[in-house]
Amino acid sequence: MAVSIRLRREGAKNRPYYKVVVADSRSPREGRFIEIIGTYDPKKPGHNSTLKLDRAEYWIGRGAQPSDTVRSLIQKNKKKAAPAPAAAAPTPAEPEPAPVAPPDTSAATPEAT
Numbered sequence: 289m290a291v292s293i294r295l296r297r298e299g300a301k302n303r304p305y306y307k308v309v310v311a312d313s314r315s316p317r318e319g320r321f322i323e324i325i326g327t328y329d330p331k332k333p334g335h336n337s338t339l340k341l342d343r344a345e346y347w348i349g350r351g352a353q354p355s356d357t358v359r360s361l362i363q364k365n366k367k368k369a370a371p372a373p374a375a376a377a378p379t380p381a382e383p384e385p386a387p388v389a390p391p392d393t394s395a396a397t398p399e400a401t
Contacts, residue, residue, distance in 0.1 A: 290314070293347055293354040295328060296321065305329050308339060308358055310347050323347075328361060339365040 290313040297317060299305030308326035315321065325347070326339035344362055348354065354362060 291322070291347065291350070291352040293325070293344065293352050293358045295355065295357060303331065305331075308337075308344075308361065310343075310352060313353075326361070326365075328357075335364075335368060337361050337365060341365055341369060 291310060292313040293308065293310050294317075295306040296309045296311075297304060297306055306328040307324050308328060309321040310323045310325060311319070311321040323343065325343045326337060328337040330336065339361060341362070344354070
């Protein structure tokens, strides 16, 4: 079975909205699919797609062929996901408390008479 990762069209007339699906390459565009791994809204400006990158990598590792558009979406989502861990790394943990001097024991001992 030849598996592909491609777009499945949804939405109204002149208002396209796509779901990124893993499907048998012989299935029609809106036909049966194996798994939904994301969405894509071409009318939305800016970052307009969501994608489960771990599932996309899983299927590509199993031999699935992404379409040109899906390949582009995967690259964009990887770039978007990469800066997030780097930005979180430099935040320091709780500061260490200031060192406390040990108590002076010479004045605390009573003198013998």
